[in-house]
Amino acid sequence: MDVFFQQIVNGLSLGGIYALIALGYTMVYGIIELINFAHGDVYTLGTFFSLAILTGLGVSGEMHGLPLVGVVLVTLIAAMLLCGLTGVLIERLAYRRLRNAPRLAPLITAIGMSFILENVMQLWHGPSPISFPEVIPNPAWALGGVEVSAKQIAVIGLAIVMMAALQLFIYKTKMGKAMRATAQDRDAAQLMGIDINTTIAVTFLIGSALAGAAGFVSGVYYGTTWFFNGFEAGLKAFTAAVLGGIGNVAGAMLGGFLIGLIEAIATQYIPGGAQWTNVVVFSVLVLVLIFRPSGLLGESLPEKV
């Protein structure tokens, strides 16, 4: 039973990262109905940016006390900003022109953007995995037979704080209201005086910034990154967004944690374990899309004519 609870803890920390990435997918899909294929690579870019900033700050080992807090905050915020700007830039250059094109066109463009970002990262740090400095001291506590590490608490805690902030932003600010209006009916929102371009740009800014946060967190958590990370993580996070109900922010969080749990438990209990986890997660995606395409929390909408 201890093994089971251990996998629950591991799954929740994995899930925190997926949930942060899934938010970006779901926000962008909610507002312009585009599967932003490049989003997973923006997340990987977040790990690369974080690494560059840590290297720039001269951090190579464990830190304590106030300097630790300072380094973490600076790196996190800078990575979020850089990723957010990347997202805005991608939207401006590649997606905006195609807003009214047949739906295949922006989707194909997004796949192209994903390949471009991957290649840029491959040229940046080479094709092999690169290691990430161990910044955070990582004591672990035993609760019964289950071990919980400081990193795991930090990952889950940060994910929850970010999500709470996002909920506040979407439901309590004017820009959040504009985003909800644009998602509901773009033309009507425009007629009400909402600046559609700014609203969509802000959506990309926030979604990509959250991916940047996920990038920093995963770099610290796993201690390693790789230019091709984003493909798999992106697909899993997209699965999470679909599972929760795409376009639904709370759903993306729920889906993220669920996918993390499914992955951790499948790794533990399926014979042959780790090598089948991807197959399990993608099968979940296929099954959800076939049997409940609106997801757990999404409303089913009739097809627009």
Added chain:
Amino acid sequence: MTRRHAALGFLGLALVVYPFVDRNNSHVDFLANAGAFILLALGLNIVVGFAGLLDLGYAAFFAIGSYSYAMLASQQFGIHVPFWLMLLIAPVVAALFGLLLGAPTLRLRGDYLAIVTLGFGEIVPQTFLNLSQYTNGPNGISSLDQPSLFGHAFGFSATPYYYVLLGLIALGILAARNLQNSRLGRAWMAIREDELAARHMGINTTATKLAAFALGASFSGLAGVVYAAKLDLVSPDEFGFNVSVLVLSMLVLGGMGNIWGVIVGSFVLSFINSFLLPQSTSLAHAAGFVNVDFTNYRFMLYGVILVTMMLFRPEGLIPSRQRAAEFHEAILDPALAAQEQSEYEGVAR
């Protein structure tokens, strides 16, 4: 005979005599590999170009074709089905898997379908990788049976494969052309333009889309058999997402829905990939730039093709007239249209 037929006949003749003129085996080898990709592109064109369904896991059917040859014609299980018979069996197997994937998923809207096919494209090679007791896992299956014709084994020359692929491509073009102009082809076009309207005109959309999936998959299965036999090896890492995207880039570059455009697109990309990039790299090395490796920019190339073509010429270099109209009709900015409308009304007043 029109001028067009004459040009085609001349091209065909040139391709048939080519291996006799150019005795460089590496050139023929390149052409044979390009031929396999042309076959793949012709198949994907049925799915994406004709029926308008974005399939991002097309390489899975290529894998299924390759692995079925590797398992049924090698020492692996001691089964030795002849190559020529496999050319009939593998497309059927791939088509069956196309039906298996398509039947539950084709109800999904376009972009969801794309993601499901992507998931399928990941599951298939992963499964071949994991079932190592049957497939030797990451090592793949090697020493496949050599094809032979009238007792003459193909050997290690690329030339016999070149002719097999030439023949298959000719058949593929014929099949694709006839399909395009058939009742089924017109139904695909109708679904591509407006699925709801097509259904209301009495088209069985599910069956029609399934047919596109199965037929497209069968081309891929066929290409898989020849490719596996030629390479004498299959391994799970040859069939990843990048292969699916490579074939898609060929379509986008050449022109989705246009058979000749697709062929030109896949030839050009194959040429850049396996000729231009390595050659210019060795030229750069010879000139003293030893750290340059242009082959590292392959993914960038696919990405740039996809993005710039979609932004500036979504119908491709050699467009299908119908697809071009669809892309440009829809890209019209409604704000711009409204402005034109109000200007027009201003003038009228």
